Amino acid sequence: MDFDDSPDEAAYRARVRELLERHASELVRLRPGQEAVDPRTSEAELRRTQRVLADAGLVGVAWPAEFGGQGGTLMQQAIVSQELARAGVPALINHIGIGMCGPTVIAHGSQDQRERYLTRLLRADDVWCQLFSEPASGSDLAALRTTAVRDGDDWVVNGQKVWTTLAHVADLGILLTRTDPDRPKHAGLTMFVVDMHAPGVTVRPLRQMGGQSDFNEVFFDDVRIPDSERLGEPGEGWRVALTTLMNERVAIGGAGGTIGLPVEAFVQHARERLPGLDPERQVLARQAVGRAVVAALGARYSGYRRLTALSQGGLPGPEASAGKLAGTEAARLVADAGVRLLGDDAVYAATGEGDDRWQRTQSWIPGIAIAGGTDQVLRNIIGERVLGLPPEPRSDKTVPFSGGRR
Numbered sequence: 001m002d003f004d005d006s007p008d009e010a011a012y013r014a015r016v017r018e019l020l021e022r023h024a025s026e027l028v029r030l031r032p033g034q035e036a037v038d039p040r041t042s043e044a045e046l047r048r049t050q051r052v053l054a055d056a057g058l059v060g061v062a063w064p065a066e067f068g069g070q071g072g073t074l075m076q077q078a079i080v081s082q083e084l085a086r087a088g089v090p091a092l093i094n095h096i097g098i099g100m101c102g103p104t105v106i107a108h109g110s111q112d113q114r115e116r117y118l119t120r121l122l123r124a125d126d127v128w129c130q131l132f133s134e135p136a137s138g139s140d141l142a143a144l145r146t147t148a149v150r151d152g153d154d155w156v157v158n159g160q161k162v163w164t165t166l167a168h169v170a171d172l173g174i175l176l177t178r179t180d181p182d183r184p185k186h187a188g189l190t191m192f193v194v195d196m197h198a199p200g201v202t203v204r205p206l207r208q209m210g211g212q213s214d215f216n217e218v219f220f221d222d223v224r225i226p227d228s229e230r231l232g233e234p235g236e237g238w239r240v241a242l243t244t245l246m247n248e249r250v251a252i253g254g255a256g257g258t259i260g261l262p263v264e265a266f267v268q269h270a271r272e273r274l275p276g277l278d279p280e281r282q283v284l285a286r287q288a289v290g291r292a293v294v295a296a297l298g299a300r301y302s303g304y305r306r307l308t309a310l311s312q313g314g315l316p317g318p319e320a321s322a323g324k325l326a327g328t329e330a331a332r333l334v335a336d337a338g339v340r341l342l343g344d345d346a347v348y349a350a351t352g353e354g355d356d357r358w359q360r361t362q363s364w365i366p367g368i369a370i371a372g373g374t375d376q377v378l379r380n381i382i383g384e385r386v387l388g389l390p391p392e393p394r395s396d397k398t399v400p401f402s403g404g405r406r
């Protein structure tokens, strides 16, 4: 890949910088070195920031213009992401909507759904969440038990989802349900758009070890969803979900994005902290810094390579799994080394008194290693679909989900 901007890309970058400067006073900014997803930024500020960016043409850059996007290239999208990070703008509140739900509505929604939802999604007028995982179905997503039963023009939904990021602020969600338990597990699923404010939807935030509540349990008790809110045909939910999951891996780590704190902030931290460590600790810290920087730059440049392939018309494939895996591992090494560099001050940082960026990142990296496909599941995908190794035995793939026990 050529790392220099082409003349067109340089002109586009200059235009993005100019727009960001023009709207600077309307945007939330991170403190220097603060991580892009910070629980201390308020929902209202984040919604406003996304709206300002969308109205300036800086959200949904690569989405088709007919769906409210800018009809730009993936390269332009990457330039906007880089410039937002450079300007210290936090992650967009509707990142799940933009990265996963929106592309699913574009691919499988009706014209009416696209018109009603997509522009509002880009402006964060509606925040979206993804309602897939359940207490007994995560990696084995097709084992889900939330049911949708047809009743006249509606479907009636009962069941529970869990780990639903943003459900506590979401207005809408994409919901994967079982509509036919007598078919094999992948064949009896159907996807819907659900109104998170509908009667019968209960959201209970879960508290994480870092203190924040990013995700939730969501309960559905006789929730009625009009058939017009179905995404794809009944029984086609798995195919629709694959669109979401493929986009999820790209959004999390597959297309040149950095997971966790930027390597530049880490190098700066190392420069400041290394000289103050005693000699024995310094030796170990130097090794950890070297390993972390190599991993972070490796993940970044592999991401750029995938981005180049996408910008030349390729589709996100199983190699996005390798991107997420490498990005997560790099983020873990960076956060661990960041804490090591604090030496004894790590104790104070943990109380929130000092530089607690590294510990807070350390506390959510295990979650990133699970969300959107666990490390182990991604290794399976790489083994099977990239390296061509024999697949795992799957004994329940062809039998009815109900096992004939209904």
Ligand SMILES: Cc1cc2nc3c(=O)[nH]c(=O)nc-3n(C[C@H](O)[C@H](O)[C@H](O)COP(=O)(O)OP(=O)(O)OC[C@H]3O[C@@H](n4cnc5c(N)ncnc54)[C@H](O)[C@@H]3O)c2cc1C
Pocket: 129, 130, 131, 132, 133, 134, 135, 136, 137, 138, 139, 140, 162, 163, 164, 165, 166, 215, 366, 367, 368, 370, 371, 372, 373, 374, 375, 376, 377, 380, 392
């Ligand atoms: C930060 C975060 C945000 C999330 N946000 C959302 C969201 O917005 N919406 C949503 O629907 N879900 C969300 N999830 C849930 C996430 O998709 C699931 O946690 C994930 O799919 C794993 O499922 P599980 O937790 O049930 O673990 P399990 O699938 O039960 O896995 C348990 C362990 O077994 C291993 N394992 C499982 N199967 C295999 C296998 N075949 N081979 C080898 N090892 C295996 C796993 O790697 C793991 O170590 C989120 C999770 C996290 C952590």
